[in-house]
Amino acid sequence: MSAVELNDVVKRYGALEVVHSVNLNVEQGEFVVLVGPSGCGKSTTLRMVAGLEEISGGTVSIGGRLVNRVAPKDRDVAMVFQNYALYPHLNVAENIAFGLRVRREKKDVIDAAVKEAAAILDLTPYLARKPADLSGGQRQRVAMGRAIVRKPQVFLFDEPLSNLDAKLRTQMRAEIKRLHKRMGVTSIYVTHDQIEAMTLADRIVVMNGGRVEQVGTPMELFLKPANAFVASFLGSPPMNLLRATVVSMDGEPKARIDAAGAETAILRLPKTSGTSLRADQRILVGLRPEHVAVGMDASADVQEIAATVDLFEPLGSEALLHTRISGQPIVAKIETPADVETLLQIGRLQIPVGRLHVFDAESGKAVNGHA
Structure with missing residues (x-):
């Protein structure tokens, strides 16, 4: 009871x-x-x-x-x-x-x-x-x-x-x-x-x-x-949410990030979301700041993508790196590096595709199962 x-x-x-x-x-x-x-x-x-x-x-x-x-x-x-x-x-x-x-x-x-x-x-x-x-x-x-x-x-x-x-x-x-x-x-x-x-x-x-x-x-x-x-x-900082449109490339659904006065980026989407998406669907692509990587080697499940750095916030052992992809803001939560100046010159982020979340832009509902 x-x-x-x-x-x-x-x-x-x-x-x-x-x-x-x-x-x-x-x-x-x-x-x-x-x-x-x-x-x-x-x-x-x-x-x-x-x-x-x-x-x-x-x-x-x-x-x-x-x-x-x-x-x-x-x-x-x-x-x-x-x-x-x-x-x-x-x-x-x-x-x-x-x-x-x-x-x-x-x-x-x-x-x-x-x-x-x-x-x-x-x-x-x-x-x-x-x-x-x-x-x-x-x-x-x-x-x-x-x-x-x-x-x-x-x-x-x-x-x-x-x-x-x-x-x-x-x-x-x-x-x-x-x-x-x-x-x-x-x-x-x-x-x-x-x-x-x-x-x-x-x-x-x-x-x-x-x-x-x-x-x-x-x-x-x-x-x-x-x-x-x-x-x-839920989450501190909150999840990054990127506005995007579903496109089909090489037979797999991908996300074309809405460009805010910048070059358009294309993101691969998790395989779990494929059957739930349709071409030209408006979506939000979510990624936790702690899952955004900087300076690591790309692998089969990690996509490297162009980014520009806006701001660096040191929090002690951790730091927040404020960047932009296709003009949209995305925050990375990383270990505070010894060489901050080199970090600020980075031009690319590593995005773990398997950790991406996909939400329908109109209803806000999740359209993928994330493990």
């Missing part, structure tokens, strides 16, 4: 439909991340699970129980918000214990639960402090502690790390992952940050425009995106 089940869930504000027939099964103990750009409906979907937004259509079940008309406090879920939602006049221990006091639990039960949560989250030294005396990361841990002591069926996280700086976000990601591994509670997590999604999730749900684009493990979505939106949303 799924811990959380959404069947054809819809949300409307008057005549405006913002979430369209979302279907999702979250298994017991699973960590599922809803990811997508601002306004895609991910937080609204989470709030419908929590009961903070009324469901306009479809059903939500938690632990096999239909909860469409169940009050938030009776759904046996605990929610961690972006803004911490701590009581400033209460200390850490009192904030963690607040939900248990509302439920009129016994004092010894409350004290034991607070001590356990504080130990898990390394908050024991701060139990007497007020929220104003804590860092952002410590405040978020207090909010998580308040959720932990309730021992819910489901944890719901609504962009909990958005207010933290980059270093704290990295630390808190690791803490949330360790917490889930230790407690094993079913969790649904909302973020617009694809790095958070990739590092935390057992499965990712990519949303766009109130619809689910694709559901799968992080590597399934990274290696086999269902459409150009998923391909370009």
Whole structure:
């Protein structure tokens, strides 16, 4: 039985439909991340699970129980918000214990639960402090502690790390992952940050425009995106997408890259895409930046192609090389070379044909199977 089940869930504000027939099964103990750009409906979907937004259509079940008309406090879920939602006049221990006091639990039960949560989250030294005396990361841990002591069926996280700086976000990601591994509670997590999604999730749900684009493990979505939106949303930097037209040369379909005031380039396409393409079809050819090679020997599955260099961005041990093929931008993620000046003079890139993705330009859907 799924811990959380959404069947054809819809949300409307008057005549405006913002979430369209979302279907999702979250298994017991699973960590599922809803990811997508601002306004895609991910937080609204989470709030419908929590009961903070009324469901306009479809059903939500938690632990096999239909909860469409169940009050938030009776759904046996605990929610961690972006803004911490701590009581400033209460200390850490009192904030963690607040939900248990509302439920009129016994004092010894409350004290034991607070001590356990504080130990898990390394908050024991701060139990007497007020929220104003804590860092952002410590405040978020207090909010998580308040959720932990309730021992819910489901944890719901609504962009909990958005207010933290980059270093704290990295630390808190690791803490949330360790917490889930230790407690094993079913969790649904909302973020617009694809790095958070990739590092935390057992499965990712990519949303766009109130619809689910694709559901799968992080590597399934990274290696086999269902459409150009998923391909370009996941990955840092995002996948390169080149506008092109299918042409037939030597009996095999190839891609003629649209030239933006430059010489037209012809790319071979993966054999897996051949039967799905037609002549003159408008397509997008996708390639991950980390799969673009520079200065290697061409082989049977590697095509060398003319390119011009626009910009070099050193990131430490790695670097981003911004180039253009037929006037269209393509980024390569490479090891930082010892001789940058020589690198900037390169006139060719090596493209691994077997790693190319092909998408229909009109629908955005993938038209090849990538291994």
